[in-house]
Amino acid sequence: MKPSFDRQIDRQGTWAEKYDARETLFGRADVIPMWVADMDLATPDFVLAAIQSRLNHPILGYTQVPLSVAQSVSDWQQRQHQWAPAAESVVWLSGVVSGIYLSIQAVTQPGDAVMVFTPVYPPFMRSVTHLERRLVEVPLSVSQEQTPRYELDWQAIETAMRTQQIKLLLLSNPHNPSGRVWSRVSLLRLAELCLRYQITVVADEVWSDLLLDTQSKHHPFASLSPEISAQTITLNAPSKTFNLAAMQTAYAIIENEQLRRQFLHIQQRTRAGEAGLLGLHALQAAYSDAGAAWLASLLVYLRDNVARATKALASCLPELVIMRPQASYLLWLDASAYFSEQQHQVDWWINQAGLGLSNGTHFGAIAQGFMRMNVGCCQQQLQQALLQVQQVSSQLTKQENSHVFD
Ligand SMILES: Cc1ncc(COP(=O)(O)O)c(C=O)c1O
Structure with missing residues (x-):
């Protein structure tokens, strides 16, 4: 039987860093966490x-x-x-x-x-x-x-x-x-x-x-x-x-x-x-053989998540430059067209979009303007996250020198 990755699993109370570190990292515990690189998908049952x-x-x-x-x-x-x-x-x-x-x-x-x-x-x-x-x-x-x-x-x-x-x-x-x-x-x-x-x-x-x-x-x-x-x-x-x-x-x-x-x-x-x-x-x-078969199904699911996220983000934030991963479940997003200050962008993703992404500048000073989005989750959760972006995307306009939203 093919694995289903659609189950939304509540990880709260399981000492999951992705969830429990939200208050410390983002200043609020209600963001959808799309940062640290683990998946909100179950480990295979045979494992x-x-x-x-x-x-x-x-x-x-x-x-x-x-x-x-x-x-x-x-x-x-x-x-x-x-x-x-x-x-x-x-x-x-x-x-x-x-x-x-x-x-x-x-x-x-x-x-x-x-x-x-x-x-x-x-x-x-x-x-x-x-x-x-x-x-x-x-x-x-x-x-x-x-x-x-x-x-x-x-x-x-x-x-x-x-x-x-x-x-x-x-x-x-x-x-x-x-x-x-x-x-x-x-x-x-x-x-x-x-x-x-x-x-x-x-x-x-x-x-x-x-x-x-x-x-x-x-x-x-x-x-x-x-x-x-x-x-x-x-x-x-x-x-x-x-x-x-x-x-x-x-x-x-x-x-x-x-x-x-x-x-x-x-x-x-x-x-x-x-x-x-x-x-x-x-x-x-x-x-094992079972692992290889499970992985093949996972890749189908992750490919679909990446495609959905890329499409939704491109349509509501047309100036966003998206590096589509050839491997991994991570989207590397360049939003510098919308934000001249990285801190404004960080605040926007947290407090306007309600999402907890990784700050690009942690990956090197060269990554000013970038954020990393983890889409290794079930589609229901991903859709919710994308909806939250769509709902506030009209706040952003292409900036020459500074950024405006309210
Ligand atoms: C490139 C790379 N290396 C290593 C790790 C983490 O490895 P570990 O948890 O086994 O130390 C990560 C996790 O995101 C990673 O992306």
């Missing part, structure tokens, strides 16, 4: 059943993870992305962000330069500055095609690589916040540069399963060649795909044994968390 089944045994002691669980990661990568890393190259983590912090410590020293392409998921920048490395931000450029998309700015990248002694690149593949799926050609060119300048790459591929655009394909960075794999740490998790963030279960894939040893050394020395028992059972159940 929940696997967790419950483990709880039938009454002892929850320390865990030794069998290699078969790592093999299910490899099998899933093979099934989804035609990449079959050895099970032995899998390192268990308590989160992808934890893997970013560990990678930085494993590969660089304080003061070393770490490159990111902005705008980008905020912990990419925060981790570098927290660990007292030097953050080198290279802004993405926007393609001038009919559908606006981010592109890698080759000239800026090469200049930075040539002049800044970059040690590590943090790559969001596919890209958060825009949902851009990098083409094989672009990734190969990037890999070639990283090889030439001896830059290790952290490829955060947590969005890779949620591929909406049937014309695109996700290419694991490490799958491009054995040479590039030798200097790549891939990070991934079932958390976005199967809505399992609370399970705190993620993994690194590091095919280079020496690099893996360096990573494990830092993981042990910092006592950084590994994956939890219940999360591992969830992962194993998710990375």
Whole structure:
């Protein structure tokens, strides 16, 4: 039976950050939350059943993870992305962000330069500055095609690589916040540069399963060649795909044994968390035939949500520039035509539209004028959110220098 994603599920009282942090973040608890990247859709029932089944045994002691669980990661990568890393190259983590912090410590020293392409998921920048490395931000450029998309700015990248002694690149593949799926050609060119300048790459591929655009394909960075794999740490998790963030279960894939040893050394020395028992059972159940079938249905639903949201927003806010995601359930919205001040825009989405979006400027100073909208929810909730925008959209007029609404 095909899963139904139409059920509206009340998450209040479940310690859900997306809901419970609203008062603190938005100053009011009644906004429809469309910010942090989890979905208001149920985790598949066979995944929940696997967790419950483990709880039938009454002892929850320390865990030794069998290699078969790592093999299910490899099998899933093979099934989804035609990449079959050895099970032995899998390192268990308590989160992808934890893997970013560990990678930085494993590969660089304080003061070393770490490159990111902005705008980008905020912990990419925060981790570098927290660990007292030097953050080198290279802004993405926007393609001038009919559908606006981010592109890698080759000239800026090469200049930075040539002049800044970059040690590590943090790559969001596919890209958060825009949902851009990098083409094989672009990734190969990037890999070639990283090889030439001896830059290790952290490829955060947590969005890779949620591929909406049937014309695109996700290419694991490490799958491009054995040479590039030798200097790549891939990070991934079932958390976005199967809505399992609370399970705190993620993994690194590091095919280079020496690099893996360096990573494990830092993981042990910092006592950084590994994956939890219940999360591992969830992962194993998710990375299966049933998981693949469920995911295919989810993608149909998310594609439809993105299409509905894009259409509704474009019709009521014609000057809004919408970056349609090729992957993920995130819309990257440029409303700078309506607002000259980001704070006015933030206030408008909260207090006029009644929605809690992510502030674009958290993804880099370059993202002035942007907001990120999470449409990973049931259609009833999405329709309500879009209706709320439609009802107040006439307040906004295209601005030259300032913004007006009341
Ligand atoms: C690119 C990216 N990496 C990592 C994460 C979070 O990973 P985790 O919760 O496993 O630390 C997110 C969540 O939104 C993300 O978008």
